[in-house]
Each structure stands twice: as C-alpha cells, then as structure tokens.
Amino acid sequence: GVEILRLWLAASDYSSEFSISKEILARVVEVYRRLRNTLRFLLANTADFDAEKDLLPPEQWLEIDRYALAITRQLQTQCDDDYASFEFHKIIQALQNFCSEDLGSFYLDILKDRLYTTAENSVPRRAAQSALWHIVQTLTRLMAPVLSFTAEEIWAIAGNEENARESVMLATPHILPAAADEATLIAHWQAIREFKSETTKVLEGLREAGKIGSSLQAEVVVQASGARYDALAALGDDLRFVLVCSKTTLTRVDDESQQCIAAAPSAQTKCTRCWHWRSDVGHDTAHPELCGRCTTNLFGAGEARISA
Known part of the structure; x- marks a missing residue:
C-alpha cells in the first residue's frame, strides 16, 4: 500500500539514484512489520495503563527503565536533527535499529517477565508501563511524517489526553522527563x-x-x-x-x-505461571505448580526489583 511506498521513498538516500524492485519492496515490508509489531506490543502492554493516574516519575522507575528513557531521548534528538536536515533515510534507519535492537532484542525481551508476572498495580509493573507510555508517545510522533496512516491508527488508541488533538499531526512534540546522569546510565547498560x-x-x-x-x-x-x-x-x-x-x-x-x-x-521444577525453573515450586500446597515469587505476586506484597 501507500505506507510501504512512503517508507521506501523515505528510506532511500535521495543524494544518489533511486532503486526499486520486488526484492527491495519486500525488505521495506519487513521494516514496516518490525515497526508496526513493536508498536502493537507497546500498545498491548499499556492497555490497562491510565497515564493520568498510573504514570510514575523516573525516580520511581527501575534502572533499566531509566536507561530506556535515556536512549529514547537520544533517538528523539537524532530524528529531530535529521528531519531538520531532510535526511529521511537516517530517520528510518534509526527507528528500525531502535525497534529491533534497543527494544526487541534487549529492553522488551527483559521487560516481558515484569509485565506479565508482577502484581497488576505494583510499582515495578507501573514503572515499566510508564516507560513504555513515553516510548509510544515519542515513536508515534517521530514516524508520523512518513507513516502517517499507521501513526494515526496508533494515535486513536494512545493519543496523549493531556495534549489531546484529533490528529497526531496537530500534536506538539512529546517532552520526555529527565533521568539523572543519563550519560553514565547509557555507558553502564x-x-x-x-x-x-x-x-x-x-x-x-x-x-x-x-x-x-x-x-x-x-x-x-x-x-x-x-x-x-x-x-x-x-x-x-x-x-x-x-x-x-x-x-x-x-x-x-x-x-x-x-x-x-x-x-x-x-x-529444578518449572513454574507454570512464570515459566522459571525454581527449587521452591510447590512450596505452597494450595498452589503446587507455583514458585514462591508467583505466590508473592499473586497473594502477597509482591516481589521487589532493583534494576530490571
């Protein structure tokens, strides 16, 4: 469709000759799927998140969440600069790398356990969702000039109510909160x-x-x-x-x-809820298939997390 053609055009370096073929378009389709599937995951995992009441400040986030915030700010700055200089192919490359490497292969891979297993309203889970909410707000705006239809679909679900607009094209840039000592945080992670x-x-x-x-x-x-x-x-x-x-x-x-x-x-034995293999599976006879962490998250005060 037209989104694929827009993406192909934006991903092409206009300082040299343009090339198009079925193979090239097939690669563009894969890039589009990566971007769309990443946003789909982010939206699915913030479906029960209300920014007005659930959003936590970075001070309450886990360290890996603050790292995700820091690299999202880097992406935002880079894309803003590239838009200003009309280097659209660099924007597409940056978005692709961010969704594939920074999110898919690292942050989201680690985050799944916390999103799926910690208590619904616990600080570890709401901290993760707070970071994801900021990422959605940022990515939607950054992709909007190129993937306008897709961005509007996302905006219909995740439009920032505090800055509500009928279209993402009318939204002001998303202001990311600051995390302390971001340079050190990025180097550490x-x-x-x-x-x-x-x-x-x-x-x-x-x-x-x-x-x-x-x-x-x-x-x-x-x-x-x-x-x-x-x-x-x-x-x-x-x-x-x-x-x-x-x-x-x-x-x-x-x-x-x-x-x-x-x-x-x-x-050890596999916990049927979190899928971790733990020695304490069956410690509670009322829940013989659960590990201690899961019984705490389901029926107790919930587990504590330090960094991830």
Missing part, C-alpha cells in the same frame, strides 16, 4: 548489553544442541573480573531477569583471562 549478547550465544548453543527448549530452562554461571563484575554484581538477583534465565551464579576472578560464561539445563 551498554556494557551489560554486550555481556548479555555473549551469554545469549552460550544459551543458543544449548538450545541448538537440544538440551533446553528456551533460555528460561537454563542456569548460568559467570566468572567476571573488574568493572564487568561490579556492573553485574550491582544487578543482584535481577541478573537472571536480564539474561532471561532461571538462575545465575556470579563469581569474582582476579584476572580478565579467567572470565567465562557457562550454562546448563536446570534440574
């Missing part, structure tokens, strides 16, 4: 992202060997030194949520050459 990528390769090897069905079936043992150890240790038990596995064991080593990542299938 970039190091964690690099470590997560290394761990994912190890887990993928287990999966390809048929030893695990998903990363949640694995337990990960990490030996780290120096700054890497400090960054991982600061996550506490949240490290397992970052790595999307059921258990992590972190040990400090003196030399960088001793650093390693190992993983093995868990010998």
Whole structure:
C-alpha cells in the first residue's frame, strides 16, 4: 500500500539514484512489520495503563527503565536533527535499529517477565508501563511524517489526553522527563548489553544442541573480573531477569583471562505461571505448580526489583 511506498521513498538516500524492485519492496515490508509489531506490543502492554493516574516519575522507575528513557531521548534528538536536515533515510534507519535492537532484542525481551508476572498495580509493573507510555508517545510522533496512516491508527488508541488533538499531526512534540546522569546510565547498560549478547550465544548453543527448549530452562554461571563484575554484581538477583534465565551464579576472578560464561539445563521444577525453573515450586500446597515469587505476586506484597 501507500505506507510501504512512503517508507521506501523515505528510506532511500535521495543524494544518489533511486532503486526499486520486488526484492527491495519486500525488505521495506519487513521494516514496516518490525515497526508496526513493536508498536502493537507497546500498545498491548499499556492497555490497562491510565497515564493520568498510573504514570510514575523516573525516580520511581527501575534502572533499566531509566536507561530506556535515556536512549529514547537520544533517538528523539537524532530524528529531530535529521528531519531538520531532510535526511529521511537516517530517520528510518534509526527507528528500525531502535525497534529491533534497543527494544526487541534487549529492553522488551527483559521487560516481558515484569509485565506479565508482577502484581497488576505494583510499582515495578507501573514503572515499566510508564516507560513504555513515553516510548509510544515519542515513536508515534517521530514516524508520523512518513507513516502517517499507521501513526494515526496508533494515535486513536494512545493519543496523549493531556495534549489531546484529533490528529497526531496537530500534536506538539512529546517532552520526555529527565533521568539523572543519563550519560553514565547509557555507558553502564551498554556494557551489560554486550555481556548479555555473549551469554545469549552460550544459551543458543544449548538450545541448538537440544538440551533446553528456551533460555528460561537454563542456569548460568559467570566468572567476571573488574568493572564487568561490579556492573553485574550491582544487578543482584535481577541478573537472571536480564539474561532471561532461571538462575545465575556470579563469581569474582582476579584476572580478565579467567572470565567465562557457562550454562546448563536446570534440574529444578518449572513454574507454570512464570515459566522459571525454581527449587521452591510447590512450596505452597494450595498452589503446587507455583514458585514462591508467583505466590508473592499473586497473594502477597509482591516481589521487589532493583534494576530490571
């Protein structure tokens, strides 16, 4: 449709010759699907979120949420500059990378557990939704000049009531709240992202060997030194949520050459609610298929999260 043609045109560098073919358009369709599916996920997971009463300030967010806010601000600044200089192809590339790498492969991958398993009105879940709400508001405005029909569809659902307009084209730019020391935050989480990528390769090897069905079936043992150890240790038990596995064991080593990542299938029992393999599954005879974390989230005060 016309959205695909607009996206193809915007993604093309007009300083050189334009090329179009079925293969090129097929690639453009994949880019469009990535953008649309990302926004669909964001909308689905903020469906029960009312910004007027549920929106939390960044001070109450988890650290990874503030990191997501910081990189969203980077994206907004970059796209604003590229629009001003009419470099539309850079905008499309930035949006694609943000949705695919920053969100899909990292932030949202980690966030699913918190969105799906923590208590409905808990601070960890509302903090996640607050970050997602700001991301939706930002992405919708940034894509609107190119993907106007899609942006209007999103706006009909997620239009900022505080700045309500009939069309996203009439909306003022979204003002993102500030997170403290964003440069340090970005550098810290970039190091964690690099470590997560290394761990994912190890887990993928287990999966390809048929030893695990998903990363949640694995337990990960990490030996780290120096700054890497400090960054991982600061996550506490949240490290397992970052790595999307059921258990992590972190040990400090003196030399960088001793650093390693190992993983093995868990010998514990799978919780039917959160799908983590935990030793405390069945601790409550009234709920024999649930782990302690899930019974706390369902019937107790709810779990505490530090970073993720």
